[in-house]
Amino acid sequence: xxxxxxxxxxxxxxxxxxxxxxxxxxxxxxxxxxxxxxxxxxxxxxxxxxxxxxxxxxxxxxxxxxxxxxxxxxxxxxxxxxxxxxxxxxxxxxxxxxxxxxxxxxxxxxxxxxxxxxxxxxxxxxxxxxxxxxxxxxxxxxxxxxxxxxxxxxxxxxxxxxxxxxxxxxxxxxxxxxxxxxxxxxxxxxxxxxxxxxxxxxxxxxxxxxxxxxxxxxxxxxxxxxxxxxxxxxxxxxxxxxxxxxxxxxxxxxxxxxx
DNA sequence: ATGGCAAATTGAATTTGA
Numbered sequence: 015x016x017x018x019x020x021x022x023x024x025x026x027x028x029x030x031x032x033x034x035x036x037x038x039x040x041x042x043x044x045x046x047x048x049x050x051x052x053x054x055x056x057x058x059x060x061x062x063x064x065x066x067x068x069x070x071x072x073x074x075x076x077x078x079x080x081x082x083x084x085x086x087x088x089x090x091x092x093x094x095x096x097x098x099x100x101x102x103x104x105x106x107x108x109x110x111x112x113x114x115x116x117x118x119x120x121x122x123x124x125x126x127x128x129x130x131x132x133x134x135x136x137x138x139x140x141x142x143x144x145x146x147x148x149x150x151x152x153x154x155x156x157x158x159x160x161x162x163x164x165x166x167x168x169x170x171x172x173x174x175x176x177x178x179x180x181x182x183x184x185x186x187x188x189x190x191x192x193x194x195x196x197x198x199x200x201x202x203x204x205x206x207x208x209x210x211x212x213x214x215x216x217x218x219x220x221x222x223x224x225x226x227x228x229x230x231x232x233x234x235x236x237x238x239x240x241x242x243x244x245x246x247x248x249x250x251x252x253x254x255x256x257x258x259x260x261x262x263x264x265x266x267x268x269x270x271x272x273x
Numbered sequence: 274a275t276g277g278c279a280a281a282t283t284g285a286a287t288t289t290g291a
Contacts, residue, residue: 023279023280023290024279024281027280027281048280048290050280050281051281075281075282076280076281076282076288076289077281077288077289077290121289121290121291122291123289123290123291124274124275124291125274133289163290163291180291181291182291217291219276219277219291220277220278220279220290221276221277221278221279222277222278223277228277232291234291261279264278264279264290264291
C-alpha cells in the first residue's frame with residue numbers, strides 16, 4: 015500500500031495539481047490538510063472519477079480541513095476534537111487493516127510565547143493532548159501523517175541557528191514533538207528511511223523570489239508509523255518537484271510505500 | 274515581530290499561514 019500526505023492549501027484552488035499527483039504517483043491513499051472548504055464544496059466527484067471513490071472528509075469554511083481519499087475501502091471513520099475546538103484538524107480511518115490518523119497541527123502564530131501569543135499556547139496544548147491521547151491509545155498497525163508544523167531535527171531546517179526563535183523550530187516545540195513521538199511509540203518513517211543526517215524539507219515559503227535558489231525550507235510534514243510496522247517501510251519519497259508546478263502549494267507531498 | 278507571498282472571506286481590506 016502506498017500512502018501520501020500533502021498540505022494542499024485549498025483543495026478547490028488546486029484540484030488540477032491533486033489529480034496530476036494522483037495520476038503520476040499512483041498512491042492508494044492520499045491524506046490532505048488545509049483543504050479550506052466545507053464538505054459540500056469538496057471536489058469529491060473529480061477525485062472519485064480519478065479512482066478515489068472512498069473518501070472521508072472533514073472540512074470547514076476558510077481554514078483547516080482534512081481528508082482521506084482512497085482507492086481501497088475505508089472503514090471506521092472517526093475524529094478527535096483536541097483542545098476543545100471543533101476545527102477540523104483530525105480524521106482517522108482504517109484502510110486494509112491500517113489505521114491512518116491524518117492531523118493538521120496548529121501553526122502557532124508568530125511569537126513563541128504562550129502568554130504573549132494565544133496561538134502558540136494552543137499549539138503546545140494541542141501537542142500535549144495528542145501525546146496524552148496516544149499514550150492512552152497505543153497505536154498498533156497505525157500511521158500518523160500530516161502537517162505537524164514542527165521541524166524537529168537540525169537536518170529539518172535550512173539554518174537551526176537562524177530559526178532558533180522562529181515558531182516551528184523552537185526548543186520547546188522540538189522537544190514536545192519528539193516527546194509525542196516517543197510516548198506514543200511512533201517511529202518517524204521518513205528518518206527511518208533517509209537517516210538522521212540528510213537535509214530534508216517539505217515546505218518552502220511563498221515569499222522567496224526563487225524557492226530553489228534561496229532553498230530556505232523546513233520539514234513540517236510527517237509520516238510516522240507504529241513500531242510494529244517498522245519492518246514494513248519499503249520506500250519513502252518527498253516529491254519536491256511539485257513545488258515547481260504552476261500555482262503550487264507551499265508544501266510538497268510525501269509518500270510511504272508499505273510492504 | 275519583521276518579510277520578497279498567497280488564499281479565503283467580505284466587499285479593498287483583513288486574517289491566517291510559518
